[in-house]
Amino acid sequence: MSLQIFNTLTRTKEVFTPLEDNKVKMYVCGMTVYDYCHLGHARVLVSFDVIVRFLRSQGYDVTYVRNITDIDDKILNRANENGESFTALTERFIDAMHEDEERLSVKKPDLEPKATAHIVEIISMIQQLIDNGFAYAAENGDVYYSVDKFPTYGQLSKKNPEELLAGARIDVADAKKDPRDFALWKSAKSGEVSWDSPWGEGRPGWHIECSAMSTCCLGDTFDIHGGGPDLPFPHHENEIAQSEGATGKKYVNYWMHAGAIRVNKEKMSKSLGNFFTIRDVLERYPAEVVRYFLVSSHYRSQVDYSEESLKEAQSALSRLYTSLRDVDVAATSEAEPALAEEYRNRFQKAMNDDFNTPVALAVMFDLVKELNRAKANGDDYVSSLAILLRELGEVLGVLQLDAEEFLKSSGGFSGDAISESDIDALIVDRINARAAKDWAESDRIRDYLKDEGVILDDRKEGTVWRRG
């Protein structure tokens, strides 16, 4: 039962064999920080977070690098529009991104290199490419990669170099020898931020920073490189050309790409303007519900973002948390029943199959049923099943809150939600009414609370409530 990963390079699931036994070196393309992160970014963030969590749970020693691209055209344009320095802009959005990922329970990568902190490595890689005959400096101070010199160009995106020639963008301002060539170094226009280089003042092109930073952090060859659905071409294709041109070695063994988030069957994207920022969505749904929504489909599939999907995620998560309610999840003395191992194995098997989180969740729901039965029967292994459920949830980054806390907070996002003290007071009133068998009053209170989004649950031990 070994781990299999779908490799974009071969378009097949392959058995995962790390370069070094038990170690995983992984690089994921992070944000270009000129705006707030949207749900598409959240999907990449959460998907690779789950992947790292699972790998670590399996005993792998993972080095996870996720870069920040903090210098590029869009950043400069935006800073210009805002009349602020580009560093002020990028710092603001880096902070915002960190807030977003923390709220989504995304664990920090081990390294988070920034392009502007790696200009030296970028320049030296460009120089290496020139020395190796893969790049050329143009008259105007730009440096270009000569696509024609890299015979396997197109291997990742399965593009034919000849056909790319026909569709390549032709920009009159640049000095390319071939329209497919792309900029490694862009000469500075007057007044623009720039760094000194052998080719004059300038700044790195898009693509080269990832080659430089990944190689710098992880070595010439590493195990996994990931990113969003729009990155295989041209970004990752260009990274391969750059890194392999510079080092002469294979760049990456396994390429992984997340699927797109869609809105009304269309890809959510900046250019279409149909995106929801993470913070937009977090104003309307608890962070864990958003995370559950992301994890409930396979990372490679396209998913539609909709109100219904989020509501469904909320219901599903409620079922999970309800099963954990009133169970002592700190009791460690209980012996785990034999059947627990079966769930653990099924979960592991699902995740080993290219990180199949929907199946992993199905296993968790089966475990919930088992747990609920055990609770009803008063079995002596209730706690150990609940602990197992949370243990599995931790790999997906869910179920780590106190069940009571989650269930009492999950709907309360409108500022005018009824307070806990008011709820408790009404419940006391209702208990009195019920004691007097005043069912009309009892039901009136319950209906009132229901309108306030509070659902009551009368149990032998007393009345409990949740927001739904």
Added chain:
RNA sequence: GGCGCGAUAGCAAAGCGGUUAUGCACUGGAUUGCAAAUCCACGUAGGCCGGUUCGACUCCGGCUCGCGCCUCCA
């Protein structure tokens, strides 16, 4: 136009050549003052047309439709 991906029950979403996915919703039962939650029972779904096979949702071919990349985008 080129390259690639997908089409599963009311909705969402998986595995699998023959035996229950799972969640939400629905129906019946248990439970409850009535509910809620929970448990039990219940769903012959797999775009269309052919082929392979004893047997296909699952493999092969064709078709239709949808989506992604080919330009900045996660």
